[in-house]
Amino acid sequence: MSVSTAVFNLIALLLVVSAAMVAFSRNIIYSAFSLLGTFMGVAGIYIFLGADFVAAVQLLIYVGGILVLILFAVMLTHRITDVTITNRAAGRIPALIVVVGLVYMLIQTVRTTPWAAAKQVTFASTTATIGDAFLYDYLLPFELASLVLLAAMIGAVVLSRKEIKE
């Protein structure tokens, strides 16, 4: 086993274990902190695919922004650890059926998909290519996405501000 394979396996292990902790942890704050490992593992996989810019942005946006927001939400919620999260409408047996069906579907998908082997990765700078792609080929979707984000931001401000009553 070469060193890069070993490192890849380590990253994959980190990713899978922390993702499992996100899903199975009883304490929601542990789930939130386990997301850190998941995001870092995903960034590692981007690096293995030669996408350096995307890996850095993944860390910047997901760890620096989204994870912090999730942590804020969890910490500011009163008594969040005491809540027993169980759906009373459906018992264990319907849940089991759904889970088995889903697992079967996933395994079938994994088995039947013709997976492409990773090409020889070149560690060239991808930043300029991404910028060109945004401003030439995908200019309209790019601008649309910014408009949607702007609308979301204005919406958040409108929702959260206090109304001043004379």
Place this chain on the structure above:
Amino acid sequence: MQALLDQMIQEGAFAGVPKEVVYTIAMVLTAVVVLSAFVAPLAGVTSWLERRVWARMQSRVGPNRVGPQGILQWLADGIKNIMKEDIIPTAADQKLFPLAPYVVFMGFLCAFVVIPFGESLIVADLNIGILYLLSVTSLVVVGILMAGWASNNKWSLLGGMRSAAQIVSYEIPAGLSVLTVVFLAGTLSMQGIIKAQGWRPWDWFMFHNPFTFCAFFLFFTAALAEGNRTPFDIPEAESELVAGYVTEYSGMRFLFFFFAEWGNLYVIGAVVTTLFMGGWQVPPVTDNPVLLGILQFLTFFLKAYFWVFVAMWIRATLPRVRVDQLMGLCWKYMVPLSFICLLGTIGFMFMDTNSRRIFGAITLGFAIATIINFFRRVGFQFRSAKPEAYWKPHI
């Protein structure tokens, strides 16, 4: 480094070991050596220097007992803290509480990978250098939130929350100021940014045009806020929150947080030097690569350490801001200002070099005039006050 290893492999130094494994072990060893031989004394000496500089500015003496002028004080502090009992409060979260200092420390340490100490003295010149630096420092936020929550203490939680809100907010002006430089250099790589500048002050991005001059101050202020430094140290404000997110920590764990803070001070200085002050660029005085390397390292180190000193100076001079003032400063003034700087710099990029140089010269002249005026006023202070201690800073 790689050439040396290749030569050693050719001579059969590591017979029977795959080449990749040798490289990996060498890389890990280099990282350990760099960590123990450079980063640790750097943060330690910075802590001693900060206390001494502070003391002088407040007409005290400061730590001067351990070693000559007290320079070994940081070693004594380290030994003391290692020997302390390792206390984890019963009510604290037993898993996250010990983990938090390491997350903070990792975020700070990863930054050293892309700091260019010289033309060939850099761990890895990544294509995305400065973006990588911004993204790994966001790990620190998670560590601080972890420390604040795991301590199970209201002061800690408040401190962690404040810190996270502050770092997330100030990332925007910092990022936009970095973007002005990236526009001028046309690359994200740290070495590329330095190579786009020159050794003369008027070749630095700081004096490129008046807008980059403003962007420099915006970046430095935002970096201080991201590093939780006074006047922006509300996450650990003693007068309000005991010690903020480090309230429950003691011994070596406590030291790890402050280790990261003092080391981070140098990272701030190094980034400012790289982006705005020409980095390791030296005048072409010698052809000897070793001598040139040493000169470049010294230039970079001194420039960066000057900003460390300025940060200490600010800490000793300015009072702490309030929480609402902090957020108001960021969102009402610094974010719009950094957008203006970005747009203004784009405007200057369309100007031809000669007419741009005039604006750069005016900026440089303004900076020099400010410095001269500063020294004039300090000199007046010296002459009129005549205090003994000013002339003997070594007591």
